[in-house]
Ligand SMILES: Nc1ncnc2c1ncn2[C@@H]1O[C@H](COP(=O)(O)OP(=O)(O)OP(=O)(O)O)[C@@H](O)[C@H]1O
């Protein structure tokens with residue numbers, strides 16, 4: 001297998017062989033997340049029913065699990081899919097949306113963490129709380145700066161033996177030893193709902209393309225969002241026009257541009 005060494009090389013490989021990505025995501029995110037994957041070059045499938053989620057995970061190249069709009073039946077599907085992905089040797093990504101808000105969410109996330117996600121992607125408030133700290137999150141929205149979550153992310157990554165990605169104005173990715181920051185994007189991004197959820201799905205798509213480099217794949221997905229976010233902000237009048245410009249910017253982004261413009265620095 002050819003080694004994919006840069007975000008651009010991974011993006012190009014993804015487009016040449018679109019991976020099937022099973023996304024168990026929330027009702028708010030389903031449409032935009034599927035469109036984000038299509039614009040980036042992956043094949044999304046939003047499959048969450050307990051009756052089929054495990055079987056489907058056996059044929060998908062990666063799985064993403066997001067607890068945004070949770071119900072008891074969904075938890076069964078998430079558990080079955082995570083187990084099937086793990087036994088098939090496929091990466092799976094956990095997005096612990098507002099897990100600190102209710103006991104139901106806390107318990108669901110504890111059960112999913114026990115199934116060892118390959119990657120955990122959340123905003124700063126979610127990652128701080130997941131590592132056992134006091135977060136200031138309000139519902140699904142972060143109220144903590146990413147800098148404040150870096151120590152939590154490192155501890156969580158070491159404890160879970162997972163790659164942890166914290167997003168916000170400056171993103172942070174760590175596997176517990178290595179760490180990088182990714183700058184870019186736009187302040188309009190948190191004004192459009194479910195872009196973080198969509199990014200979780202895209203992390204799954206990059207992980208499917210480069211399963212031998214989960215850290216690099218996670219960084220590549222975040223860098224893709226950072227560069228496309230900057231492009232979409234040019235000429236956007238507000239969150240509405242930003243949202244459609246963002247899909248166009250993802251689709252127009254090529255490997256060379258991504259590698260030339262990605263701002264990734266060691267942390
Ligand atoms: N102030 C900002 N400036 C630049 N980029 C940002 C900013 N805030 C968020 N982003 C980018 O927006 C994307 C989504 O991250 P965010 O942290 O908002 O996710 P989230 O809180 O989980 O979102 P949601 O729950 O609505 O899906 C990431 O690519 C991140 O880098």
Ligand SMILES: Cc1ncsc1CCO
Pocket residue numbers: 026028029068069097140193194197
């Ligand atoms: C707004 C919202 N509520 C539950 S999930 C979600 C999408 C952003 O996380």
Ligand SMILES: [Mg+2]
Pocket residue numbers: 097122123140196197
């Ligand atoms: Mg979120």
